[in-house]
Amino acid sequence: MAKYLAKRIFYLVLTLFIVITVTFFLMKLLPGTPLTNQAKLSKSQIALIYEQYGLNKPVWQQYLLYLAGAVRGNFGTSFQFSDQPVSYLLSSRIGPSLQIGLQAMIFGVIIGIIVGSFGAMKQNTWVDTSATFVSILGISIPSFVLAVLLQYYLGLKLGWFPIAEWGGFIYTVLPTLALGATPLAESARFVRTEMVDVLSSDYIELAKAKGLSRTGVIYHHALRNSLIPLITIVGPLAVNIMTGSMVVENIFSIPGIGEQFVKSVLTNDYPTIMGLTIIYSFMLCVVLLFTDILYGIVDPRIRITGKAN
């Protein structure tokens, strides 16, 4: 296990290095300057300011300097938020994004499992039909449409939840629901299909024949075995939530990092683009690593160490 982990972490670092390198050079191909007042500056004025920021150096030199800084934990200073270190900008804004993302994931997957299981257990009844309906709805309605609907009805009309802004758990409810719809629908669909399969397998029949209670059969045998494939979709779902959060954060005025991602590219804020790319790719790598490990734990047939003998 330790060896496996070490190997995976080595690959993670390698991936990050490649991502940094590719992003850095691609980013330098962007037209325009990172200066916020670019429209009003002449070329000679821009050259003078570039000198101050070290942007007049050849790109490969800037790249090496960036790498050297990044290794020591210095990710540079943002251009949009002048004089704010990128590490501070991101660390002060990543909290809300993470919270919404995690809540949406947990809420979505848990409710999804419940909905899916009920659907499978009451196969071909109205329960099953409504479960399927919910999952089709969840997959086909984009999170930003749902966000606006929730905001209008639960926020403005009924006044149950705050329309927008940030502060306390109550503010996270609507964004969590909006973001959590896709994972809910996806996992419900997965669990239902899987469980229908499992419920008709021999070992379930055996368990029933042994006289186990219905909940015992469902919980110990059916549910557990149905969950294995669900883990495979957790990775893609996490990516889905990361991208979805960019829009949902805007709609609910959440002070997260989602919006920064688009804005930093549009404003050529080089250090922020780099910082965000590193964070997003790191999070994705960690999620993938986590699901791989989880796979091994849930299903002992899959040996992560690779020692089949």
Add this chain to the structure above:
Amino acid sequence: MKINSAVKLGTVATFAAVLLAACGSSSSSSSEASKQTLNWMENSALPSMDLSTSTDVVSGETENNTNEGLLRFGKNSKTLPGVAKSYTKSKDGKTYTFNLRKSNWSNGDKVTAKDFVYAWQRTVNPKTASQYSYMYAQVKNANAIIAKKKPVSSLGVKAVGNYKLVVTLTQATSYFPALVASPMFFPQNQSVVQKYGKKYATNAASNVYNGPFKLTYWTGTSDNWTLSKNTKYWNAKNVKLKKINFKTMKDPQTSLSQYQSGKLDATYLSGQQPKNYKNSKQYVERKSASTFYIELNEKKDSMMKNKKARQALSLAINRNQFVNKVLADGSTAAKGLVSTGLASKNGKDFNTAAAVPSATTQDLTKAKKLWKQALKETGRKSYSLTLMADDTPAGKNSAEFIQSQWAKLDGLKVTNSNLPFKTRLARSQDGQFDAVISAWGADFPDPISFLSLFTSGNSYNNGKWASKSYDKYVKAASGKDANNADARWSDMVNAQKTILNDQGIIPVYQQGKAQLVKSNVKGLIYFPTGANWDFSSAYISK
């Protein structure tokens, strides 16, 4: 069993959430203190409070309310006394002497003439890398200092004692009082700047204020920030608001909902919203000092150099239809290069004096005739061009509308290219375009802020239109006539008439912002340039 308890847990959580929501709304009931609280929205977060380096509107607006320069902008961009009680101008218009009042910083330090000298020197210091240092161009030696040719101490500003500031200019600059009312000319407290070093002005605490309000909450990256009344401000007795909560609303629908639910006292409208609320009593239109115009690349070919072709392109556009039916966001049809409402003389707006209706109105018959002639003169049967514009909703709307208008000219094929702002800018500056929709916002309330752009060889003159008489008028306005208000005014009027008569650019529209403001919010001061808002006399009526 487990499933059952999960359901129970969910039900309990939902109830708890609803209960919490109810508590949340009841605790914000209006008490006496909260009555004088203004809840204001911005489209983007506050990125900087450093007077020397900040560049955006949100920073300017906040700084204008937390700090104060020698003078302040009042209604209609009129300059009023600020830290300076009064000032005198030398006969040649090159020396200004400001008499400062006794006033304090929010930490109790005295605001002195030295604070101005320090701030100004800091801004032009190349090490500060200020993107607005060019605003100091008229101050003696500023350009040489910015270009690293002279020491910072040679800047033409001297403190005589604690309460007298003498400024030397390279040439008479009639709009200099308007410049010193802008945030990049505000004083800075040297000991505070040095105490915090790199952290200076990066959050609410690492800064000091001398204006009507002080920043009491802002983490440097937060979407919300709060201003509270500055009791140390010299005119504090006339400041009625106790608190201003700024909230960043990135989505216009969210902002409108917050306004409707009473969480905001004002909101900007965009998209379809202005159309829906046009008849509301709370609807207000704010004119910005920014003009959108089309530049034609005269370096491209003989057609773009042909005056009749340029005029035809201008005459084909129905500007009123565009601003009323397509944009419908408070924008108005451009009456010239200079924005309306920016400057006036004897109560007459600049654009009334310098109007050339034929260059800013539609006449399709004439347009078609001129276009045909232009094609003939340049030996063409047809012509195709690409119209470049921003990829914002307004940019796309503009490009599509103009394309549809130009389609009425026989033998003209127009392709649209909508690009991200920075890309559009880079291509404009490198001359990689046929026609481009550009915009300019005035930095200070004087027509020269627009007119100086289109002198031949100016780096903002992307289309490379050139006129000797235009150059002559602009030069006279900032040179020999600079100290003669009447002559200068007529120079500028003539300059605008020249560029419009020759259709050096095609003015399209003047940007406006539609806004809803609660009817109990009174005393707001809006001005079209730079900082836009002054809340020092605002209050909430009962």
